[in-house]
Amino acid sequence: MKQTSHVLIVGAGIAGCAAAIALADRGLRVTLVEKQAEWRFQSSGIFIYGNGLEALRRVGVLPGILAAGFAIEDGRNVYLDHQGAPIVDVFYPRSSGGAAPIVGIKRSEMHRVLAARLGALGVEIRLATTVAAIDAPGDAAHADIRFSDGTQQRFDLVVGADGIRSQVREAVAGALVPRYTGFGVWRSVHQRPRDMNAKVMMMGVGKRLGIMPIGDDRLYLFGTVSEPAGRWYPKESWPERMRERFAEFAGPARPFLAQLGAHSEVLYTAVEEVQAPLPWHAGRVLLIGDAAHASTPFMGQGGAMAVEDAVVLADMLSSHGISQAVLRAFGERRFPVCRFVQDASRKVGEAGALEDAASCARRNAAMRDGAQRQVDAFYGELRALQAL
Numbered sequence: 001m002k003q004t005s006h007v008l009i010v011g012a013g014i015a016g017c018a019a020a021i022a023l024a025d026r027g028l029r030v031t032l033v034e035k036q037a038e039w040r041f042q043s044s045g046i047f048i049y050g051n052g053l054e055a056l057r058r059v060g061v062l063p064g065i066l067a068a069g070f071a072i073e074d075g076r077n078v079y080l081d082h083q084g085a086p087i088v089d090v091f092y093p094r095s096s097g098g099a100a101p102i103v104g105i106k107r108s109e110m111h112r113v114l115a116a117r118l119g120a121l122g123v124e125i126r127l128a129t130t131v132a133a134i135d136a137p138g139d140a141a142h143a144d145i146r147f148s149d150g151t152q153q154r155f156d157l158v159v160g161a162d163g164i165r166s167q168v169r170e171a172v173a174g175a176l177v178p179r180y181t182g183f184g185v186w187r188s189v190h191q192r193p194r195d196m197n198a199k200v201m202m203m204g205v206g207k208r209l210g211i212m213p214i215g216d217d218r219l220y221l222f223g224t225v226s227e228p229a230g231r232w233y234p235k236e237s238w239p240e241r242m243r244e245r246f247a248e249f250a251g252p253a254r255p256f257l258a259q260l261g262a263h264s265e266v267l268y269t270a271v272e273e274v275q276a277p278l279p280w281h282a283g284r285v286l287l288i289g290d291a292a293h294a295s296t297p298f299m300g301q302g303g304a305m306a307v308e309d310a311v312v313l314a315d316m317l318s319s320h321g322i323s324q325a326v327l328r329a330f331g332e333r334r335f336p337v338c339r340f341v342q343d344a345s346r347k348v349g350e351a352g353a354l355e356d357a358a359s360c361a362r363r364n365a366a367m368r369d370g371a372q373r374q375v376d377a378f379y380g381e382l383r384a385l386q387a388l
C-alpha cells in the first residue's frame with residue numbers, strides 16, 4: 001500500500017476515532033472531520049464486553065480505558081426481579097487476550113482516551129466541519145469532497161462514521177430511514193457507593209433497569225421501557241420522568257431513583273435501528289459503525305462492533321491496499337457479525353418488554369435455567385462469525 005494514501009473519516013464518535021487511530025497507526029494519512037464545534041459527548045456510561053476490549057487493545061488504548069473505567073473482573077451479571085429478588089447470576093467470558101469480561105466507563109472518559117491517542121499520532125482533526133458534497137464515481141480510485149467551509153479535497157478513501165443519521169450513507173445506500181424500535185432508554189449517572197461493585201440487571205414487567213459501575217466514583221443507571229413513536233419530552237423533565245417510569249423498582253435501584261432531581265445527569269434516547277444492506281461501499285466511500293449497523297442496546301455491543309470495524313478495516317487496508325475488492329470484502333466480513341448482534345439484541349429487547357406479570361414470571365423462570373446457556377451460545381457464535 002502506498003504510505004501516502006489519504007483517508008477522510010467523517011464523524012468522531014467511537015467508530016471514527018477508533019478508525020482514525022488504527023489507520024494512522026498503520027501509516028496512512030488521516031483527516032477526521034466532526035460536525036460538532038467542540039468535543040462534546042453524551043453524558044452517561046457505556047459498558048464494553050471482552051470482544052470490544054480486545055478491539056480496543058488492538059487500537060492501542062486498552063490501558064487508558066482500563067485505568068479510567070471499572071472492570072467487572074469475574075464477569076458476573078446479577079439478574080434480579082424488579083423488587084430486588086434474585087433470578088440468576090450469569091457470567092460473561094473473559095476477553096480472548098485475558099482482559100476483564102466487562103468494563104464500564106463514562107462515555108466522555110472513553111473519548112478522552114481516544115482523543116489523547118489521536119493527538120499522539122498527530123491525526124488532523126477538523127471540528128465544526130462536515131461534507132457538503134461527495135463525488136465518488138464507481139470506477140475512480142478517489143473521492144472528491146467539498147467541505148462545509150467551501151474547501152475541496154481529493155481522498156483515496158472516505159469512511160462514513162457519522163452515526164445512525166449518517167449523511168455519508170446517502171452516497172452508499174441511498175435514503176435509509178432509521179426504524180424506531182418502540183423502546184426508550186433512560187440513563188443517569190450517580191456517585192458509586194463503595195460496595196456497589198456488580199453489574200446488575202433488574203427485570204420488571206415491560207421494563208428493565210440496569211446498574212453498572214463506570215469508574216471509581218461513578219455508576220450508571222439505564223432503564224428500558226416502551227415509549228410511543230414520535231414522543232419527545234423536554235429535557236428539564238427527564239429526571240422526574242425517569243423516576244416515575246421506574247417507580248416500581250426496589251432493591252438496589254431504589255436509592256438511585258430517589259436521588260433523581262433537577263441537578264441529575266439524565267439522558268433520554270428513543271432507540272432506533274439501521275441495517276444498511278450490502279455493499280457498504282460505493283466507489284471509494286465506505287460505511288462503518290452505526291452508520292452501517294446501528295443496533296438496539298440490549299447486548300451492549302454497538303460500540304464494540306464500531307471498534308471491531310475499525311480494526312478489521314485497518315488490517316485489511318494495510319495488508320491489501322485500498323481497492324473496490326477490499327472494500328467489498330470488508331463489508332462481506334463484517335455484515336454477518338453485525339447482523340447477528342442486531343438480531344440477538346432485538347430478541348433480548350423483546351423478552352424484556354413482556355407486559356404481563358404471568359409471562360414475566362415464566363421468562364424469569366426460564367432465565368434461571370437458560371440465561372447462562374444463552375450468553376455462552378451468543379459469545380460462541382460471535383467468535384465463530386468473527387473468525388470467518
Ligand SMILES: Cc1cc2nc3c(=O)[nH]c(=O)nc-3n(C[C@H](O)[C@H](O)[C@H](O)COP(=O)(O)OP(=O)(O)OC[C@H]3O[C@@H](n4cnc5c(N)ncnc54)[C@H](O)[C@@H]3O)c2cc1C
Binds near residue numbers: 010011047289295
Ligand atoms: C441507549 C444506548 C445504550 C448503548 N449502550 C451501549 C453499551 O453499553 N455498549 C456498547 O458497546 N454500545 C452501546 N450502545 C451503542 C453505541 O453507543 C453505538 O453503537 C456507538 O456509539 C456508535 O458509534 P459511532 O461512532 O458509529 O456513532 P456515533 O457515536 O453516533 O458518532 C457519530 C459521530 O459523527 C458525528 N457526525 C454525525 N453526522 C456528521 C456529519 N454529517 N459530519 C461530520 N460529523 C458527523 C456525530 O456528531 C458523532 O460525533 C448504546 C446505544 C444506545 C442508543
